[in-house]
Amino acid sequence: MGVTVDEHESTEALATRIRSARETVRLTQAQVAAELGVSRPTLISMEKGTRAVSSAELVKLAELYGQDVATLLRPSAPPASIRARFRTGLMTNSTDGDLEQAVDELERFADGYLDLLRRSQFRLPGRPPAVRSTDYLGPESAGEALATEERNRLGLGDGPLQVLREVLEVEVGLRIFFLDLPSKVAGLFIHVDPLGGCVGINRNHPPQRRRWTMAHEYAHFLASRDRPEVTRLGAGRVNDTERFAEAFAANFLMPRNGIVRRFHELKQDSDGKATPATLVQLAHAYRVSVQALCLRLETLDLIKPGTWDRLKDNKFQPRAAADMLNLAPIQDNGAPLPYHYRTLATQLFMDGEITETQFAQYLDMSIVEARTEFHKLTSTQDVGEDGQSQIVDLLDSVE
Structure with a gap:
């Protein structure tokens, strides 16, 4: 509400x-x-x-x-100071000047989101589940169990998930922002009343990495949403919380039954052999990196341990291989702000509740950029009973 x-x-x-x-x-x-x-x-x-x-x-x-x-x-x-909560024990590295700027940006966006909700009186989308306890299982087992449970809850089956950000924003109720994070920071998570779970993703990372980070932060939302988290790459020894989040991401993006079935189907198309082309095709289908796929298949004993290391030592280039197989580069929604946020601002502008300048300020854009964004967001309008165009996605239709 x-x-x-x-x-x-x-x-x-x-x-x-x-x-x-x-x-x-x-x-x-x-x-x-x-x-x-x-x-x-x-x-x-x-x-x-x-x-x-x-x-x-x-x-x-x-x-x-x-x-x-x-x-x-x-x-x-x-919103309650996001900056202060992240400063407590999370900003300790030399890169954290840039990280603090990104956290300030997240706080500003969260503030804008709350103001849009106040103005519009619309509800937030999503069905956030209750916090899950995973203490009774080891990190890897807990990650797989919870990923399977969430896929079932959301009715996703065991196939590739093409529109991860949309599912997390619309169905789960996460607010996902793309931020200019330091290169060694993949993402961050914090729970903010009354917005709920807010996720910051490094907008400069490749699409596959961004998807993995979304799933990783989703795990923190499910199991430990009371604690802010910063996900750093190459952070050395990984604790149980991070092992759990990584296991969740692997199982949510590449569920066991689905990946095993599709792996064997592709092997049959290659005379029963798992070739580099098999790996590239499967990674493309699941929208993950070839490295992430290899590690997943190794965990499932479908390929020999160290397969990715051997490919890397032989100068294997996944993108070049994908081009040879005519596989288009993976694209994703790179918008800095959640779709619901942008939709609220657009509807308020259409209704004359905010000016064009305010619309641009909410979107953190120049007026020229905001006009382009407005055109994109209103190019597939619905028409109400009064004959006026209206944006209904994620607004009144949200239950």
Whole structure:
């Protein structure tokens, strides 16, 4: 359901927003008070909501914090500090300056999402399941069991899953954002009230890697959604939580029964032999990397251990092999923002509830880019009973 506010909540929201904005740019209360020409106790009162903020002060604060006045005046409270929760024990590497910028971006998008919900009064999509306990099984067994359970719950069968992001956003209820994360960070996860599970994916990684990371963070959402997670590549010794998430991703993307059946079908087409072409075709069907597929098949004792290492030592190039087999490059939805988020903004713009400038701001685009996005999102419109075009996907149709 949508988000509503009253006047008291609006006052508290402004106080919270100006405090949070100051912390984001790392200015002290004394520094900001000096810029405003007020005492530090006065600024403290403003950040507590016990002293009103004048129009001139608000404009100055927006300038200091690099925000627009409209964002500071949003009547709903911003999400609980995503940044603060990630800082606690998760930002410890040399790359974490870039990671912190991405977390700030995620917090800004989450805030925008909540404001769109407030304005539209539409519900969030998805059927988030209850948190699952996996303590009674080892990490690998728990990952497989939970992946099988989720596929059954969602009615996905055991075949390749072509539209993973759409399933996770629409059916499960994850909010997936593509962010400029450091190269060694694949993704991150945090649960934010009232949005639910929010996932950040490294937009600069290949499509197969991004899909794997989505499934990996999905596992964290299912089993440990109370804890923020940062998934780093090449992090050394892997703990049980990460082993579980990796096992879940492998089994959710490549379920045992389906992958075994299709592997043997392809072998029959190659005179009963598993060739490099077999591996490339199967990886393409399941939209995973050849490396991930080889490791999965090795785990299932379908190919010899070390197959991927031998292919790599022989300078095997999966993309070149795919081209020879006329397999098109794997594409995925690379939009930074969830489809539901973009749909809400588009519907509000169509209804005249927000301006074109606000529409562009919500989408984090220039006005020219936002016009192009608007055309894409409205090119397959439905028509309501009143003859007016309307976007219905993920809005009123969500149960």
